[in-house]
Amino acid sequence: MRDHRGVIQTIQWSVVGLYGFLLLVPALLPLPDDQAHILTNLTVLAEFIFWGLWWPFVLISMVLLGRVWCGVFCPEGTLTEAATHIGLGRPIPRWMRWPGWPFVAFLGTTLYGQMASVYQYPTGALVVLGGSTVAAVLVGLIYGKRGTRVWCRHLCPVNGVFSLLSKLSPLAFLTDRSAWERFNHEHRGSEVRHHAPHCPPLVPLKQMQSTSPCHMCARCSGYKEAIFLSTRMPGVEVIEESAQRATRWEFILLIHGLLGVAIGAFHWTVSPWFVALKQAVALWLVNHGWLWPLETTAPWWLLTNYPAHNDVFNLLDGAVLISYILTTSILLGSAISLALALGNACLGRWSWQRLWHLSHALIPVGGIGVFLGLSATTVTLLRGDGLQLYWINEFRALLLALAMFWSLRLAWRIAGEYTTHPGRRSGMLAGVGLALGLVGLAWWLMFVGW
Structure with a gap:
């Protein structure tokens, strides 16, 4: 790779061209009707490539190959690096180095993406993905010296997720x-x-x-x-290096982000609790004569607004959607944190660093959860083209079970870094098992229970 930079750059700019085409052209075309299919409509094809193939398997590549995607294929990385060659080259400001940005960027992008229906409409994808790309170029133009990727290092919305998953790479x-x-x-x-x-x-x-x-x-x-x-x-990095390198913000991103915000974002579209909450709030508003939240909409780039497809969010929809995702993050994340804290307590005198370390055992189940959530779009589109995929729930259960087994194995090895006492290690494993059970319940509700 080092000796074939010309080939690498050809690949990078080819991906940029494909990315730009799939992002821009479908947004300029009429929205597809119910009869459109993957191979007959460019918009549906772009949706399938972006959300059905591209993003799910980028996550898998992090676990298998490390961040090769970032270094070789990512269009935002290529563009922000290229922009530095003609940019101002200003020093990276202190506020940009704040370690909480990976979580904040992930949270903001996820919430905005759900409000704009990023998985369903090309204009939503254009705003979310295109907006991120424009921001990457602007950061490259303003900050960093020639050839650096300041955006990727500090502000990319998926930088934190990729950083966690790549720890598993061989x-x-x-x-x-x-x-x-x-x-x-x-x-x-x-x-x-x-x-x-x-x-x-x-x-x-x-x-x-x-x-x-x-x-x-x-x-x-x-x-x-x-x-x-x-x-x-x-x-092995999770077992050894994370003992010193795991941080509070990685804990928050993993527990309240991947296992909280992400699950809430995938849940709400099928959740009867979301429907019940929205109906209860709507009834309360009507009874008190406050009809404007039910009647007021927003432009499509703020809230989903496609009346021709009978898909319009009012202010109540947006508020309940955000509340549901945040509540899921707080409640589920807190429950998982408590379970991990119980496991941490079994290993001896309380240590926050050990808690951050122990949380890294959940990286496999956090990663596979996002993969399963994104691949739900894959399944929906394939079923729309006539592939029934009757076996899909069993396959999902298998993937989740394998990820949970890996998490338990990592947890056992992590405990071994602190004690050899089998009772203490077993107590810790029970705490991690409880956390995994909560995650498993959340995915069971989405794919089976509801």
């Missing part, structure tokens, strides 16, 4: 610190020591012991005879 570019020091000693005073490679996501190469921030672009491969692509046991 592939990683890691620095051998002893080889680094040995090289420095052998070449002390020589010119070669100062020829540092360019790292777009601004990773400090000497301290690169985690694959989370690395975009796998291979530009640093072989540097000082200390950085190489290596294989490792899947999830």
Whole structure:
């Protein structure tokens, strides 16, 4: 990869072209009718590619290959890096380095995407994905030196999710610190020591012991005879490196984001609780003579507004939708946090760092949950084309069960980093099992119970 930059750049700009075509052209076409199919309508095809294939399998690629998507294929990364070559090159401001941005960006994008029906309408996708792309280019034009990816490092809405999932990858570019020091000693005073490679996501190469921030672009491969692509046991970073590197904001993103906000966003479209809540609030408003929330709508780029398709959100719809997702995040996330806290307490004297570490055991089930939620669009579109997929619920259950087993195995190994006492480790495992049970119940409700 390092020695074939021309090929890599051809791939990158080809993806940018495909991305732009699928994002812009369907938004300019009339909305498809009920008879449109994947192979007969460009808009439906673009929907299938974006939400049925592209995003679900990008998530899978994080687990299998690390962040190769970010370094080689991501159109936003390519554009923001290109923009820095003609940009102002201003220093990265302190506010942009705030570690809470991955969660805030994920939350904001998810809520806005649901309000604009991003999965169903090309104009919604244009606003959400296109808006993110424009922001990436603007950040590249203003901040960072030539060839850097400030947007990707600090503000990308899925940066935090990708950082978590890539911890499970069996592939990683890691620095051998002893080889680094040995090289420095052998070449002390020589010119070669100062020829540092360019790292777009601004990773400090000497301290690169985690694959989370690395975009796998291979530009640093072989540097000082200390950085190489290596294989490792899947999830070993979660067991070992996360003991020191896990943070409170990663905990919040995983527990209240992937296992809270995301589940709420997938739930509301099929939830009878959402319908009951909206009806109860509507009845209360009518009884008190407050009809304006029921009668007031907003432009399509704020709230879904497609009267020709009998799909219009009023202010009540938007308010209840946001409330439902946030409530799901708070209640489910708090319940999972409590279960993890019980497991943490079983390992000995209370430690917040150990709680952050233990939460990383849930990364597999958090990742597979988002994959299942996104692939629901895949299933809906394929069924619309006549494929019944009678086996799909069993397949979903299998994937979820495998992810839960992996999470339990990681939790057991994490506990082993703190104690060898089988009773304490078993108590911790029970707490993690309770957390997994809550997640499993949430997905059972979506795919079976409701």
